[in-house]
Amino acid sequence: MWPTARRTALLWLGLVALVPLRAETLLFTGATVHTVSGPVLSDAQVLIKDGRIAALDKSIPARPDQTVKLDGLHLYPGLIAATTSLGLVEINAIRSTRDTTEVGEYTPDVESWVAVNPDSELIPVGRANGITHVLPVPTGGIVAGQSGLIKLDGWTTKEMTVRKPVALHLFWPPPTLDTTPREEFKDKSKWKSLDDQAKERRVRLKELADFFDEAKAYAKARDAATRNGAPPAEIVPAWEAMLPYVRHDLPVVVHADDVRQIKAAVRWADTNSYRIIIAGGRDAWKVADLLAEKKVAVIFERIFNLDSGLSATPARDTYRYDVHFAAPFVLHRAGVKVIFSEGLGGDGAATIRNLPYSAAQAVAFGLPEDEALKGITLYPAQALGVADQLGSVDVGKEATLFAADGDILDIRSNVKRMWIAGKEVSLESRHTRLYEKYRNRPRPDPAPPPR
Numbered sequence: 001m002w003p004t005a006r007r008t009a010l011l012w013l014g015l016v017a018l019v020p021l022r023a024e025t026l027l028f029t030g031a032t033v034h035t036v037s038g039p040v041l042s043d044a045q046v047l048i049k050d051g052r053i054a055a056l057d058k059s060i061p062a063r064p065d066q067t068v069k070l071d072g073l074h075l076y077p078g079l080i081a082a083t084t085s086l087g088l089v090e091i092n093a094i095r096s097t098r099d100t101t102e103v104g105e106y107t108p109d110v111e112s113w114v115a116v117n118p119d120s121e122l123i124p125v126g127r128a129n130g131i132t133h134v135l136p137v138p139t140g141g142i143v144a145g146q147s148g149l150i151k152l153d154g155w156t157t158k159e160m161t162v163r164k165p166v167a168l169h170l171f172w173p174p175p176t177l178d179t180t181p182r183e184e185f186k187d188k189s190k191w192k193s194l195d196d197q198a199k200e201r202r203v204r205l206k207e208l209a210d211f212f213d214e215a216k217a218y219a220k221a222r223d224a225a226t227r228n229g230a231p232p233a234e235i236v237p238a239w240e241a242m243l244p245y246v247r248h249d250l251p252v253v254v255h256a257d258d259v260r261q262i263k264a265a266v267r268w269a270d271t272n273s274y275r276i277i278i279a280g281g282r283d284a285w286k287v288a289d290l291l292a293e294k295k296v297a298v299i300f301e302r303i304f305n306l307d308s309g310l311s312a313t314p315a316r317d318t319y320r321y322d323v324h325f326a327a328p329f330v331l332h333r334a335g336v337k338v339i340f341s342e343g344l345g346g347d348g349a350a351t352i353r354n355l356p357y358s359a360a361q362a363v364a365f366g367l368p369e370d371e372a373l374k375g376i377t378l379y380p381a382q383a384l385g386v387a388d389q390l391g392s393v394d395v396g397k398e399a400t401l402f403a404a405d406g407d408i409l410d411i412r413s414n415v416k417r418m419w420i421a422g423k424e425v426s427l428e429s430r431h432t433r434l435y436e437k438y439r440n441r442p443r444p445d446p447a448p449p450p451r
Contacts, residue, residue, distance in 0.1 A: 030071035051422030078132025087116035092346025101140035110145025288334035329366030
């Protein structure tokens with residue numbers, strides 16, 4: 001009898017483990033709710049059930065498991081950092097902590113989300129200022145790979161990944177020529193004439209066009225084999241990775257700063273009917289009307305920097321000091337959706353917490369405040385294909401929210417609490433741990449007064 005009873009008990013334990021625990025129902029009260037997609041609601045209530053927003057109103061008749069009083073606080077949807085190296089780089093000066101780059105110029109099968117370090121000390125720092133989701137970007141070649149959207153909570157990359165893939169990343173070949181004379185060139189063996197540089201640039205653009213043409217040919221052959229019920233002749237991982245992009249299912253994020261790059265990329269996308277998003281976009285304001293006409297969103301990176309980060313392209317000396325501060329407003333006025341980002345590389349990952357302040361700087365130079373808030377919430381969600389889940393406080397969407405003691409675009413405001421998919425997450429970071437450590441340090445006894 002004992003073995004039978006034991007087997008029965010183990011069976012019941014197994015069945016209990018398979019049945020998910022009932023999700024807690026939460027009722028947020030007293031907060032000023034910034035819905036982003038609609039009006040700001042004062043002293044409103046939000047009902048959370050099964051990790052989703054079940055109701056939103058001034059008063060909700062409900063019997064929740066827990067009532068969360070947020071009196072005096074402002075409730076926002078989680079912020080989304082659209083292009084970043086967060087999770088892929090820890091300390092820029094230490095090579096072993098950088099996992100952003102793959103060898104080769106064309107590596108579309110690279111998947112950035114699998115390389116994210118869940119234990120990065122920079123992740124809690126970004127989370128502490130309202131950032132809940134990021135898009136880690138692969139770099140290195142021309143077609144550097146694919147990115148997936150991750151949430152800033154989880155033990156493993158699999159647990160953190162929300163959607164994969166989200167976009168392909170294309171770094172448009174730069175149009176600039178190095179005019180340094182040979183006699184002044186540091187390494188004369190690497191010096192190239194202007195004609196040679198221009199020829200090399202044309203070759204790179206031709207290679208890029210040929211690469212996408214081959215990907216389209218592969219997709220066409222794949223589709224023909226499927227229609228005929230025959231297996232494909234050969235499965236090539238690189239071409240398989242390109243299928244959703246040449247079939248126009250997912251967007252291509254084109255990293256381009258110079259106006260010539262941007263115009264060429266838009267012309268290329270228009271000719272081939274590709275869905276593109278411009279990232280970087282330092283000169284995008286110069287062709288704002290073109291971008292609006294083609295409905296191309298811009299991820300404007302590094303609003304406070306004079307250069308563009310990876311390409312280190314400085315602002316021209318003929319520009320006004322506020323050229324990058326005012327660029328988002330110029331784009332918005334033309335009808336372009338502007339998304340904000342701190343950019344790629346170690347600096348961008350370390351300063352990801354400043355994302356709301358980049359948006360705030362654009363407000364100071366003309367961009368409407370509601371557009372700035374959308375640029376770090378709803379617009380990136382729309383561009384990345386997750387607006388049905390994230391980006392605003394709406395019934396049916398995921399309950400990814402945070403409460404702050406003021407306007408999140410105001411540097412004086414502090415994030416007090418955060419929930420990702422209805423689960424409250426810690427706001428502790430290396431910064432708070434160090435603060436507590438040194439705030440509680442032993443203090444020497446005061447010196448006795450002199451006799």
